[in-house]
Amino acid sequence: MKALVYQGPAKHVLEDRPRPAISAPTDAIVKVAMTTICGTDLHILKGDVPTCQPGRILGHEGVGVVEQVGAAVTMFKPGDRVLISCITSCGKCAACRRLMYSHCTTGGWILGNQIDGCQAEFVRIPHADTSLYAIPAGADEEALVMLSDIVPTGFECGVLNGKVQPGGSVAIVGAGPIGLCALLTAQFYSPAALIMIDLDDNRLEVAKRFGATTLINSADGNAAAKVMKLTSGRGVDTAIEAVGLPATFELCTNLIAPGGIVANVGVHGVKVTLHLEQLWDRNITITTRLVDTVSTPMLLELVRARKIAPKALVTHRFSFDRISEAYDTFGNAAETRALKVIVSP
16 A cells, blocks of 8 residues: 655655554454645654654544454454544443543554554544544545544644633634644633734635634734733633644743633644743633543534534645645645645545
8 A cells, every 4th residue: 555654854755565464353454535734743754753763654633434353343344434543442441431542541642643544545544433433424534534633633632731711812813723723612602702813814814704803913023012012911712723833832821811821733853941930910710631532422413513614624635645745735834825735635
């Protein structure tokens, strides 16, 4: 089969690889119908994720068709169309019983990280019964690819951890796919203000279409001052960090109101300074989280009911033999105006 293989920082190659085989009775083999590229894949290529070693097939998102199942798989059979979760969960360990599937002792974020992933024609899914989701008949599969990772990530790590409330104020730093998913799902809770902050005017315009009430281009370095002016000097109740840079995290701590919550979503590959000398008396909370995908069943229902439309995030489509071009397009989003790309083997 064809597969995109990580060869070390800044290196990836489309190679011929053997098809995966069942190695445990709880496994399933899925023929990938659609996959995509995540910002986390770019972090891997930067060398920010040391658990991903050269030789690994990348990717942790997609939809496909079950090709084969292990003897212990009871929820799926060959021919079933399925959504692949970015998080693998056994459903039985102490972490899973606390609904922290991302910290499953035999799973978590392993696809495209510690085991071969979805940017291939076939992928092995451990713990298939609890790591795959049946696709409803007639569902738009491009929309569902967004539910593998980015929509539950924006919702769980940003909106839920940030405790967005009716009538509250929210600032989202980063109008990339994750920030836009936080924007879409924050509207479940009817906040009064949804402020989107980014360097890219094109992405800010997309955020306006997605429901942002205020747009701030932070290129001039005055984003925090502008937020303070908008909020009469108080700051926002929830600040969602959706980039993963020291400057964007620090910006969130500069614009949070007393008693507010900074919800970190971004993947950080370098040291970040926490200015406790400024924050120690402000009663703020800082949260971190890797998506657990506990919200995926609910999000599937919302997409089926057309309450959210994550397909609007898809801007480019590629055949699998053009996946390197897809990476270039996604990685140069400021020039290409890419949000999410769909890659179809």
